[in-house]
Amino acid sequence: MSNCSSDFVIDFVKKYAFCIDIHSYCAATGQPFESRANALAHYVGAGESAAPELLPSFDAAHYESQLAEGIPPGVSPLRHYVEEGVARGLTPYPLFDAEYVRSQVEHGGFISIFEYLADSRHANIDPHPLFSKNYYRNFNFGAEGAAIDPFWHYIVAGWKERRPTHPFFRYEEYKLHGVTPGDGRAAFNQHLAVALESPNLASGYALFDADCYIESCGDGQHIKAPLQHYLRSGWRLDAAPHPLFDPSHYAIQSRESAGDRRRINPYTEYLSDFSHRHGPNIYFNPDDYRISTDVNAAYKGSLLEHFLKLGAARGARPWRQGAMLKVRPSRRSGFEAVQSVRDAAGVRYWHCVVNADGVLSASIEETSEIEPALTKDTLGHSRLHSHSLPPGAYELSLIAVVGACARCNCLVVSDEILRDELVSRLLESSTPLVSSGRPWLTLMSVSNPNIRYWHKFRRCLRVIDYRPPKENAAAFIAKALVASMPVQLVVHADRFGVELLRNYGTRLLAVCSKVTLFASGVALDPHDSAWLSEFVTTNFAEFHALIDDGDDLQAPRTAGERGRDSFGSPTRLYHPAAIGVAGPKADPGSSEPGSGSLPEP
């Protein structure tokens, strides 16, 4: 080692000993170095062929890729970087942006990655526009990560685990930009460097609206990678990264000092804060949003992101007097569109607020003269009544089911999709379920939720899928049946049929003109079977018919035998005419479609 090299090594080790990973270097080279100085001397002397494990924060290949002229023979890349590259603003690590760091440090000069890592004054300075220390710490460690240097953690370990570094650089980005699980450090850094400059970065999050940003830049310039442009410099100009993020509103809430506002990108700051304390704009109140949705307090993301990914589609509301509408409301609607946004699925929404336009406040003020309970606070404390909003998923599903079943000639409700032979037996049963004018059944299945129109001769004509709620499907179906008022209702005596009748049977029997119970050999729990027997016996007069395939249901044989029959003894197909069962009840209305063509029972 020459004196000159020796001085360099001694000086480097003295300043940046923590950057040297002697154990990994010994393992990589197969040599037992006794000190960091010896290892570093070996590393410097080996030049380009040095094993990279010694300095995890220094990627010689990445550094050299920035030098058009290359590195002179005999000069190690590390020494070239320290003695020349730093001053030129070059970087030895993809996630260390010398220019970005310089823009944040007080003295304004370039510093090396080693200086950056060694000096505690840089603890709150991000090394790269796509590495947020706050985000990395909050996402990966939460409150327990206060003592961890996020950047150093990533350099040493985080990269191997492909940890998210920024709200715009997460697990997905590694995969999308070619990083494979088996990549070593060199290959990983190569892919990482490309990914960081990709114009498609974070395009799946919907958190950055390139069109909105370019428009807010105002000069019509062509920006190749708008997100990176924004993160590097655009945010300092208060350009808007997303229609729903207002930097000045955020600054007011977070009460940053003027110095912080110049140094910290407020959008990155907002997206990295998982405390859910601040809103991204004046119409996005975190408390209001959390009330209207099921967001978990531990959700590791911003509420804005939750809204774009899930909330908007679920009808969640970020403002107590606001609504998300898919159509821009008219002037007469009472709403005013204040924001337009696309969610992660690309669906466009209008964020609308009550267009009181002074009407409500003025009316409250003048009415308070005769009703003291109306005060100035009434309006401010008011939430938008949910009935002001367009139908949600539950209601749309209910509309679809009722639309398909309302006033149908005969609706058959079953847990599972009825097999063809069962449908055929229904059609051929002695109970007249179809007419010559309307020879089809409407079949509703619940576990495989669809509605089919089944023609007597042409078989299945059309299938409509619907989405019942995950919980309490019976209530949903009962509600749909009551609203649909089918001319005839056939309930399959299966698990769901028993649940439906157990909870809503009386109501259904009161609403539907004719109710038939259809048993088809489905094995019922003995308790359910007993209950069903009791229910049918008790409400015998309300049933139009019982259809049994002879396996496990026995219907009452005569009206006089009510209360003495039971389910469980095999019997043949039940014939309602034989026992004088109650005929169809009179319909509550007079305009029953298709009723004229129904054959007489």
Place this chain on the structure above:
Amino acid sequence: MKVSAIVNCRYEGGLLRPALESALRSIHASGFGCDCEVIVVADRPNNSTLAILDAYGDRVTATLRTDYGDLGAARNEGVAAARGELVLFLDGDDLWSRNWVGAAWAVHLDAPERTILHPQFAQFFGKEPKILVHTDWRDPFFDPRALVARNFWISLCGVRRQALKEFPYPKVQTEPGLGIEDWSWYAEMIGRGFRHVVAPNTVHFIRQKTANSLVEAVKGFDRLPSLAFAEYMAADDASRPYDL
């Protein structure tokens, strides 16, 4: 006569006073004067409510005593006694904004015969205040089929008197305050071809009850399904194999 204001009351007591004042004030603001009447229907009222009514004397046109215990039937009684072309309903503990009568009449003049008028906003006050924005039939996001799942409008509406005679409210025996009859009736009216129209910039003030018609709407439809509305829903679905 242009407008009949029908005020339904029962146990409101002192709360009836601001309701009546708001009605009288709105009529006065409309400038219609003798072209308006105020009919109070007191259905099984308590003494304090009767005392308030006595104090109003001839400031109201007529006071009817009924024994239905049913808001729908009481409204129908008021309609039978009304002479106005347009009937506007008010519950005895709620209030109209000053501009309601004039604005409702203005919309009524241009509206089709089968129209139900609503204020643009319902301001619920008291505990947990809320704003209900009433949906106009012409709003692009309005889907009348959603009435199968919920009520859109408070019960305080405006309807031509002749239409109310043709399609009276159903009689519903239920606990006071539930008011499910208006929701079921609205559904029935949609099935009968009525359209719901909003009078711009008008407000009704609804005193929060432990339960109200909107809260109980879904339960209400379970109890009072509408055949006309079911047929409306059926007619709306073009996917059925009617054309076999």
